[in-house]
Amino acid sequence: MSERIERPRGTHDVVPAEMARWRHVTDEIERLCALYGYRRILTPAFEDTALFARTSGGGSDVVQKEMYTFTDRSDRSLTLRPEGTAPICRAYVEHGMHRDPQPQKLYTIAPMYRYGAPGRGRYREHWQASVEAIGSGDPSLDAELIQLYDTLLGRLGVCSYHLELNSIGCRDCRPSYLERLRAWLADNDARLDAHTREKAATSPLRVFDNFLAKPEPVREALTEAPTIGGSLCDACVEHFRAVRADLDATGVAYRLVPTLVRGLDYYSRTTFEFVGPMENENSTITGGGRYDYLVEELGGPPTPGIGFGAGIERLLLAMAEDGVEEPPSPGIDVFFALEPGALRSAVVGWLAALRATGVSCDMDYAGRSLKGQLTQAGRLGAAATVVVAGDTATIRRPGGDDTTLPHEAVVSTLSP
């Protein structure tokens, strides 16, 4: 035997046995997106490295240590997409969608790539639904998008989760907040630990990350730090109020988390995360927010936008965690089992004729005994099993009476 080749670290296969669950999730996403007016878009798996380097932010973990970047044979720097928003915005600009009716509601379901340490619910290649509404700053759109995902969780049977919500301000108010925060961090430097100091130097907004893991004195100190919520400009306060009002109106529960900052730098105003029931730390099933400057940064006109990335694998884990039953996989219509001595040539013709009329059917290709063939019919969930003898065939249906027919009548009897 040759040396065995295994799948690369951090990747996974979706085998047929899992496909019913997988399809259940993606079908529901597609159904909801259609219901909310989102249209599907497909973008390349790799992009110009600059697309992510410029938009995600140089200080972000994604850019700093998680990008799959490579040069092709012409020395172009390319990167396997780590997230879905920037590519969709790039396509929005590139195809002049800003000239189409606004907002453009777009979504994709596609694999994303991040070179991080793998674990449960954490993959180097993972699938995400990326749902984006570009071209409107209406706060109702923020709420609608959040409500869409909330509805998805409900439809999929996930109930152990909560929604964390925050506003991180805009161009007008965030800089002054940052200034105040920086000043506070400098004044209180002695009360911080090394980790927090490091964050304070690179991305001050993130000093609140992982709050619960910090030493008690540091936590105590940070509770005194100014939060963005107290520093929003009037427009941002009003926007956030309107978002919450819509969420209240649609019955979406949320927790205000004034320290919630997202991992990508392009966000502004509304940010949110849905946190699921998983035991380990990878329990964020969806994260998203508003990105009112992203399109502009990509060379388009000033254009607001909002979206989220929903991890498919984590959704599946959350469903498993909540004990959601597997949807029954559909069986085939007809299975042909041959008595010893029956001619296969006739059955081959019947299969083709029935399939042509839309009847799904199959027979044994493993040399099984009749009993084995009947077992196989059961495994395939056949609605009808046809036991083929020399000149006749007997149609069996679970719970029904057997019908024995001459060969000539088989196809017409089984056709719809």
Added chain:
RNA sequence: GUGGCGGUAGCUCAGCUGGUAGAGCCCCGGGUUGUGGUCCCGGUGGUCGCGGGUUCGAGUCCCGUCCGCCACCCCA
């Protein structure tokens, strides 16, 4: 990337202080059975993650490496 735990049949796992590999499920066959379910009998299937070392002898001990999981970190 750092630290901790783990890796035995397709799956879930057993294998005591080193003596040369087992169970259940699955799969295949036979029998039973008023039909494809149940039950009974039998069978196929293992580079013990990989490589090296210690030893008369390694699944078992040591080193390296790969993979998984957990924590840190961050997120989907």
